[in-house]
Amino acid sequence: MATEFAMPKLGLTMESGTILQWLVPDGAEVRSGQAVLIVETDKVETEIEASGSGVLAQTGDVGEEYACGVRIGWFLEPGESPPEAATGPRQAPAQASTAPLSHTQPAAAAAPSAAPTRVPGERVLASPAAKRLARELGVELAVIAGTGPKGRITERDVRAALDASSAPALGEATPMATTAPDLSAAVSPPATLAARQLADLLGVDLRIVRASAADGRISRADVAVHVREVLARLSPPVEPARPAPPSAAPETKPAAADEAPPLAQTPTEEIPLRGMRGVIADRMSASLRSMAQLTLTMDVDMSAVVAERAALAEADRSDNGVGTADAAVPGYTDYVVAATAAALRAHPRINSQVTADAVALLGDIHVGLAVALDDGLLVPVIRHADRLSLSEIAAETKRLAGGAREGALGYDDFQGATFTVTALGMFGVDAFTPVINPPNTAILGVGRIRTETDWSGGNPAARPVLTLSLTWDHRAFDGAPAARFAGAVRDWLESR
Structure with missing residues (x-):
């Protein structure tokens, strides 16, 4: 069965x-x-x-x-x-x-028999992969018949439309080239992996594609340019739109919510809003639209933490591989995570989530740690952070941060955060406005440790200072509870 x-x-x-x-x-x-x-x-x-x-x-x-x-x-x-x-x-x-x-459908069913009829301005349903491929190749989605559910255009539909109109020509030399390429050579020209994948997908011979790079290496963009040039030679001229009768009132339509403004100039590169980048864009925009977010900042005297880390580092060197030498000295963010977990336990209103008709207080404390990657941001989770010692938190943050950057974490490592800590101090940032990671009701930003002058004893003395930036959802709690929570984090760090 x-x-x-x-x-x-x-x-x-x-x-x-x-x-x-x-x-x-x-x-x-x-x-x-x-x-x-x-x-x-x-x-x-x-x-x-x-x-x-x-x-x-x-x-x-x-x-x-x-x-x-x-x-x-x-x-x-x-x-x-x-x-x-x-x-x-x-x-x-x-x-x-x-x-x-x-x-998608089987290849036999993918090729449309006729161009679809669509009302001008009608939204075209297409998969993200189809939109990306059509954008790269300069293909108009409105003239492609979709074979997915409810007429949705798939990547295979875009390829089928190309095959139907230009498959024999994609492997031919473009007349724009001044010299006909020598296709007798058996060695394929240098090309990026992305260029080879796109060329294989569309049946393009890389030996006839012109490289734009100075070193002669063919990029994915070069393949797309070649295909667009071929399509331009094969596509029939487009008839200009007929003007509306003079008696007809001009139709006005509101701009679509996701309609992007026109480009101010030709971009040097376009980074698709898909995958991780697309999810970050969607969720951060939704976070700001759906929450009443405010941010407060609070300075922390890090003298005690700096002294404790120096003592641990000295012990680490003295042990020569014994004792603390087997464990990394906790980083400043590890201290903040430990202080945050303790503060969340003392202020349960902050460890919460807003539902349709209530503020739900969450029993378990799972602290998400924002990890920056080259192309985005991941937030692995330190589970039950309030039950872990400082050294255990340091070991877990090291595992999670390294695994996130290497792509070695599992899906469960990213689930269940009830609060998030994000740090930009390593980039020289003092304070900033972090955006809440839904469905949390708050996020704590960590700045750099800087040196300030302390006059409290009557004589100037240098002291290390760190700024905490707490963003909270005003729907869940007010400024006073937010300030008391930030103060609890500060007190924990200053009382080491």
Whole structure:
């Protein structure tokens, strides 16, 4: 009996996953619990295990994004056919409440027989992968017929449209080249991995693509430029829009909420708002729209912490590999995390989440630690931080930060944060306005340790000072509780 294999929901915040790779071939016999594919979520790339046993019939396509709960395959008995095989195009499962974000059909069904008819200004439904490919190649999505659910355009539809109009020409030399390339050479020209992948996807011979880089290396952008040049030669001229009759009143429509303003100039590079970058953009915008966020700052005298760290470092050197030499000296952020966990235990209102009609106080204290990457930000979670010693927190932050940068953490490492700590002090920042990480009600920013002059004893004395920046949701609690919480963090650090 056929059993559906759906995109799993790995955590409360996971809404969809993109298939990066199937680890077993289509039609392979698998057993429950066996790793069968790699999925990219908004946070990590992770292996997905088979939820059943049998012959795996894959219906999910590599590079496409599917909502949690949507079918990506079937587990079949030997000799059994997928239930939808006799009905033609793939369909989203009837019991799934959410349609796939992008769902492709077999190649035979992907090529549209005619361009779709759309009302001017009508929103075009397309998967993120289809939009990205169309944008790179300069293809107008409005003239492509979608084969996904509800007419959604998939990446395969864009490729099919290219194949139908220009497949024979993509491998030909463009007439814009002044010299015909010598295709007899067996050696492929130097090219980036992304360029080779796009060329393989579209059937482009890299030997006829002109490199824009000084070292002659072909980039993905060079391949896209080549394809656009070929399409420009093959595309028929577009008829200008007919003006409305003089008697007709001009139609005015409000700008779409997600409509971007026109570019002020030609960009040197475009970074797609997808994957991690897209999730950060969506969630931070939603955070600011949905919460009444305010920020306060508070200085902390770090003399005690600096002295304690110096003593631990000296002990570490003296032990010559014994005792504390086996454990890293806690960093300043580790101290702040430990102080935050203690303060959250004393001020439970801060360890909360706003629901539709209440402020829910959360019993467990899980502190998220923002880790900066080259292309975004991840927030792994120190679970039950209030139960850990300072040295245990230091070891956990080292594991989480290193794993986040190396892509070695699991999905569970990012789940359940009730409060977040983010630091910019290593970049020379004194204070800043952190944005709350939903569904938390507060976030604590950590600045650099700087030297200030203390006059409290009558004589000037240098002291190390750190600024804490607390952003809180005014819906959940007011300024006085926020200030008392920040004061508790300060007191913990100053009383070491």
